[in-house]
Amino acid sequence: MDPFIPVIVVGAVGLFFGVGLGFASKKLAVHVDPRIEKIQDVLPNANCGACGYPGCSAFAKAVAEGKADPSGCIPGGSKTAHAIADILGVDAGESEPMMAVVHCKGGHKEAKERCRYEGIADCNAAVLAGNGSKVCPDGCLGLGTCVRACPFNALSINDNGVAVVDPAKCTGCGKCVPACPRKLIELIPRVHKIYLACNNHDRGAKVKKYCSVGCTACTLCVKATPSGKISMENSIPRLDYSGDENFVPAANKCPQKCFVDLVKVRPKVNIGPQCDGCGECIAACPVKGAITGEKGERHVVNKEKCIGCGICLNSCHVHAISLWGGLGYSSADKSKRQRS
DSSP, rough: OOHHHHHHHHHHHHHHHHHHHHHHEEEESOOOHHHHHHHHHSSSSOOOOOTTSSSHHHHHHHTTTTTSSSSGOOOHHHHHHHHHHHHHHHHOOOOOOOOEEEEEOOTTTOBBBSOOOSOOOOOOOHTTTTSOOOOSTTTTOOOHHHHHHHHTEEEETTTSSSSEEEETTTOOOTTTTTTTTTOOEEEEETOOOOEOOOOOOOOHHHHHHHTOOOOOOOOHHHOOOTTEEEEETOOOOOOTSSSSOOOOOHHHHHHTOOOEEEEEOOOOOEOTTOOOOHHHHHHHHSSSTTTTTTSOOOOOEEEEOOOOOOOOGGGTOOOHHHHHSTTOOOOTTTHHHHHO
């Protein structure tokens, strides 16, 4: 037998499979959109899942395929959204930046304990083992389940045993929301600075027996908000953040001090010399005695009583009122003033 026959056969077989594989590679090739890699490069790559996808690579692929919105990366914010939009050649749109808040501030100093919990340091475990150690059935258990769920270290348990959010670190990803078994964490628009730090559904004197900062369902905050942006739901006030209401009068009116104001120093009202003494600001002010003056004369502001809500600014037809100090918003900056 010719010694070259096996070589020829093997060569022919190799050529056949080589041609076949070459044809198959072209015919069965999976096209990878180059935009996917570019999109992934501009993402924070935290793989937090806030976009609704298992990771940043899956989100990048979904965006490139038109299945996800360019603004869907919550931690990346508007900067990332616009970068993705530039890659795709589309409009990024606008999304409201959000942040997490904890609806409880009743810690060791304010809320009574009914027992001592010595189990696993997990809020879910504490709830299963007897609904936690607090008398309040809706209070923060302070075991850090939400802290461990946050991929950005924006949550911590303070010295008082309550979960708190660092607004500077919070990206509004929402991972902490389902982590809390008592449903105490909510995302609110970052532009708003006031929220209710209570989620208790008991009423009146019963609440006062076990928490000094618990909501008693007195409805004074509702009455202090003529816009209707606060309503009672199952004995707890619910704040509607969809408008321009700043909730400063409501927080100031609460006898239990259940609200948290992230603005540490509120600006005070000042009335300029152009005031014609119409009295409309006195009628608009929610705090009695904060603005005084005779009809036709320049009115004055009691800085000790002024709460800096800014409601009087819109009532002045000669624009004689401005806010001084604190955030320093003026009457010309309506949108920022009312939503801060």
